[in-house]
Structures are given as C-alpha cells and as structure tokens.
C-alpha cells in the first residue's frame with residue numbers, strides 16, 4: 167500500500183510505532199525511524215533491512231526542533247523524499263493522579279512530547295511536502311481526547327491540542343494536496359500501558375473493560391489504520407479524526 171514511498175515514523179522504538187515500522191516496510195515503504203533509544207532503533211532497522219525492506223535511523227527527542235529537523239533531513243538523504251509521516255511519539259506519564267496531586271513536571275513533559283513534538287514535526291515536514299506538492303501526515307491522539315477516560319488531565323489536554331492542531335493545519339494545506347489527519351488511538355497493549363499497570367495494577371481490569379470488545383488492541387491493529395491514512399487510498403480524507411478504539415463505552 168506504500169510501495170515506493172518514504173515515510174518518517176516517530177516513536178518507532180516500541181509499541182505502535184514499532185509495529186508501524188514493520189508494517190509500512192512490509193507494504194513497500196522506506197521508513198525513517200526516530201526515537202531516543204538508539205540501540206533499539208538500530209536493531210529494528212537491521213531486522214527490516216535484513217528482511218528485504220528499507221529502514222534508516224535518526225536518534226532524537228521530538229520535543230527538540232533541531233532533532234526533528236535532522237530526522238526530516240535524514241529521510242530525504244536516505245530515501246530522496248518525504249512522502250508521508252506518522253507522528254506517533256507520545257508521553258502519558260505513569261502517575262494516574264488527580265490534577266492537584268500530579269508533579270508539575272508531568273505537565274511540562276506531557277506538553278513537550280505530545281504538543282511541542284507534534285508542532286515540531288509539522289513545522290519541519292510541511293515545507294518539504296509543499297516543495298513536493300503533496301504529502302500525508304498522521305498525528306496521534308487518544309480516546310482521552312474524546313471522552314473522560316480517567317487519563318491524567320495534562321495528557322487529555324495535550325491530545326485535545328493534537329486534534330485541534332491537526333484540523334487547523336489540514337485546512338491550511340488542503341489546497342496544496344497535503345493531507346493531515348489524526349489517529350485516535352484506543353487502549354493498546356504497549357509499554358505505555360504496562361508502565362501504568364505496573365504503577366497501578368488495578369488499572370489492567372479498567373483498561374480492558376472500557377472497550378465494547380473487552381480487550382486492548384494489539385499495536386498492529388492501530389498501525390493498520392495509520393498505514394491507510396498515510397497511503398493514497400485515503401486520498402479524500404483530511405482534517406479528520408479516525409478512531410480505532412474497540413468500541414468506546
């Protein structure tokens with residue numbers, strides 16, 4: 167579905183981003199993997215390259231505009247283009263506490279990774295896509311941006327910001343054939359969830375019960391939706407929020 171496309175994926179070292187890297191590569195994309203854990207990224211890139219795919223690595227923090235710019239440049243250097251981007255890196259923290267009990271730095275970090283990170287990605291990716299005259303970007307929100315799920319308030323706020331930023335940017339660039347959508351992710355079995363469950367074991371049950379399907383997603387089920395949004399098959403979708411959530415109750 168992505169044959170011949172160059173795609174940048176942030177947060178590619180685990181969970182949904184890792185699943186997307188494997189899936190996109192299997193679907194013919196050349197993938198630029200960005201996150202902070204260098205060894206994990208290099209190992210994943212090697213696995214993809216060894217199995218006949220194309221992958222390269224750019225280590226960095228999405229909250230740092232220069233790191234993001236480097237990842238965009240690396241995508242073009244390695245693969246000659248930036249056709250699509252899956253801006254997936256995110257941070258929720260493991261403190262499941264009411265607002266007044268949260269550490270202040272949880273707010274700063276949550277905003278930095280989810281909001282500033284998405285902003286940095288858009289700021290670096292869009293000029294390249296304007297030059298090419300087309301592109302597709304998928305930003306990552308959460309069902310926490312749709313309903314009150316009990317997620318920490320900074321995370322809820324940050325994912326609402328991602329939704330808003332995506333819709334506004336989509337309107338600005340639709341005439342340039344750049345599609346920008348949000349993937350609204352439901353509860354998915356990844357490190358993010360296991361960290362929360364380690365800190366609060368009672369959450370396992372609640373995480374499962376919240377979906378009509380009474381289970382969490384496997385990361386690849388989310389990656390499949392990102393694949394579609396990044397592909398030309400989603401040619402009439404922009405500014406929208408696609409929920410993959412097992413049926414939200």
Ligand code: NDP
Pocket residue numbers: 176177178179180181182183200201202203204226227228229254255256257258279306307308309310351352353354355356357358359
């Ligand atoms: P994981 O914790 O498994 O993966 C998060 C990824 O983001 C890792 O690759 C991590 O890599 C990367 N990352 C975190 N901070 C930064 C940073 N500052 N700069 C660059 N990369 C960073 O979680 P998920 O796969 O579950 O999360 C993916 C997305 O899905 C996130 O946006 C999350 O908010 C969203 N989501 C997830 C849900 C779930 O239930 N799992 C539900 C709703 C939304 P590294 O540590 O190497 O930097």
